[in-house]
Amino acid sequence: MRQEPIEFEERVVEISRVAKVVKGGRRFSFSALVVVGDRAGLIGFGNGKAQEVPEAIGKASRAAKKNFVQINLVDGRTIAHEVIGTFGAAKVIMRPAAPGTGVIAGGAVRAVLESLGIRDILTKCIGTRNSHAAVRATLQGLTQLDALDVRGGTKG
Numbered sequence: 219m220r221q222e223p224i225e226f227e228e229r230v231v232e233i234s235r236v237a238k239v240v241k242g243g244r245r246f247s248f249s250a251l252v253v254v255g256d257r258a259g260l261i262g263f264g265n266g267k268a269q270e271v272p273e274a275i276g277k278a279s280r281a282a283k284k285n286f287v288q289i290n291l292v293d294g295r296t297i298a299h300e301v302i303g304t305f306g307a308a309k310v311i312m313r314p315a316a317p318g319t320g321v322i323a324g325g326a327v328r329a330v331l332e333s334l335g336i337r338d339i340l341t342k343c344i345g346t347r348n349s350h351a352a353v354r355a356t357l358q359g360l361t362q363l364d365a366l367d368v369r370g371g372t373k374g
Contacts, residue, residue, distance in 0.1 A: 306346070
């Protein structure tokens with residue numbers, strides 16, 4: 219039985235130009251951070267480095283599609299309870315919100331939540347707003363949601 223291909227939304231979170239100093243001067247390359255999601259609870263992120271921007275984005279996208287995580291959403295629009303995700307110095311606090319609130323989040327966190335399909339949530343990024351750390355902290359917090367069942371008991 220053949221399944222229809224899932225439509226993924228690809229979001230470029232950050233592109234940075236990095237320089238390597240060599241004998242003849244500087245060599246520039248590009249680093250890209252991409253988030254890929256299906257807007258229905260499936261999300262992945264990846265980094266890519268290359269000499270050109272489109273190549274870096276392509277590499278990051280392929281890397282993102284290799285490490286998907288499934289997140290359970292409440293009514294397909296918000297999270298079940300408040301969670302705090304941490305990664306390094308980054309700390310992201312996420313709270314469920316009432317219908318119609320929208321995604322109250324900044325840059326990298328917003329990209330993750332919208333690609334995931336969350337429509338109502340309140341967030342606050344504390345410690346550092348580094349894009350890589352914010353994306354990882356957001357995903358780390360969202361994976362905590364899977365530890366609890368919708369009925370309130372623990373899985374397993």
